[in-house]
Amino acid sequence: MTNKGLRVPEEPIIPFIEGDGVGPDLFKAAFPVFEKAIEKAFKGKRKVQWLEVLAGEKAFKERGEFLPQDTLEAFSRYLVGIKGPLTTPVGEGIRSLNVSLRQSLDLYVCLRPIRYFKGVPSPVKRPELVDMVVFRENTEDVYAGFELRSGSAETLDLIKGMQDKYGWRIKPDSGIGLKPISRSNSRRLLRAAFNYAINHNRKSVTIVHKGNIQKFTEGAFRNWGFELAKEEYADQLISYEEYDNDPPKGKIILKERMADIFFQQALTRPEEFDIIATMNLNGDYISDALAAQVGGIGLAPGANINFETGNAVFEPTHGTAPLYAGLNKANPTSLILSGALLFDYIGWHQVTKLIEDALRETFNRKTVTYDLARLMDEATEVSCSHFAELVCKNMEGL
16 A cells, blocks of 8 residues: 555455355356456466465364464455355354454445346336445444443443443343444544545535434534534535535535435435445445345445555455355355456456456346346246356447
8 A cells, every 4th residue: 555545566465255155156156257357357367376375164164263473464465355244143252253353354345336237037116226335434323332232231331321420221131242433443434435525526425324313423424424524525525405406517416314314215206315324234235235226235345445555355245145155146246346346446447347247247138146137027037157157248249
């Protein structure tokens, strides 16, 4: 990382975590797509050295721990990496490996672009109107993991202390979780969203929050966003409150929506939204709901980025789908598109375009995996690996 951005060698080393469940199937399918696009774009002048590192069930079997320190060191050293889905038991003491990875590397932006590919089945009438990029704060909110179990001595002590000091009446059999939202982390997430909107010629940024109820956390996030826009982006951004009818030309509009209202309007008029900036939990809900409008999370890529250090880990947004593990059946599109995001991030834009165009052609020909085939008329169902082979074949004609 330099003061001018990432400096990428001709043969970068990129660590990857295969992941749990369907993860190995997905990587077996995705790697040939990546390699085909790199070769076609650069004719052998550039290539990637893929370095496997361990996390999740594979790491536990081989190392006795779910997230080895040398895995974190590899992602830190090589800056840019990619991973498959990882399992975290629900209701158990093991913290989310995804959250641990994000927090350890301070990957404060979860970036999830949501857009439609023609031919993909959708539950809405106009999925092509959905073209949004979600900027989700990645380190705070309830994902910080500050929780106490119901009935424990520590929990009862905290409940009593809050009642004595603040008069808060909390049932003694409650579990307790804290929701930290800091000004510093909120502003750096919002700054990343504003910069992205400016650099990619987007029309608006919408801050999504529930500040009418959570005034000092989500409400503060909203206020810090408008504050930052006035302090640092007065020449580029304009608040929706600052004009009567049409916004001035060349200005990006800064909007806000309550989270519950946003879910409704994202369905009824998605064309009004462009860049979405929000907190961790809202961002998780919102990005999955938007993905459903364009065909499901099987097509939704994701990136976790620290724009200051350059560290970035790319990943599919879906889970491990253990019922389909090893069956060569899962849809690899989310991982393939996450790779396309990675190549775009390191400046290999030709590779990204080749991958996306080849996917479009494959969807148009209705040769898709089971999750899409069952929803499409006259579709041909293919395996995970065969789908990737067809993507590579369709790339040849580009």
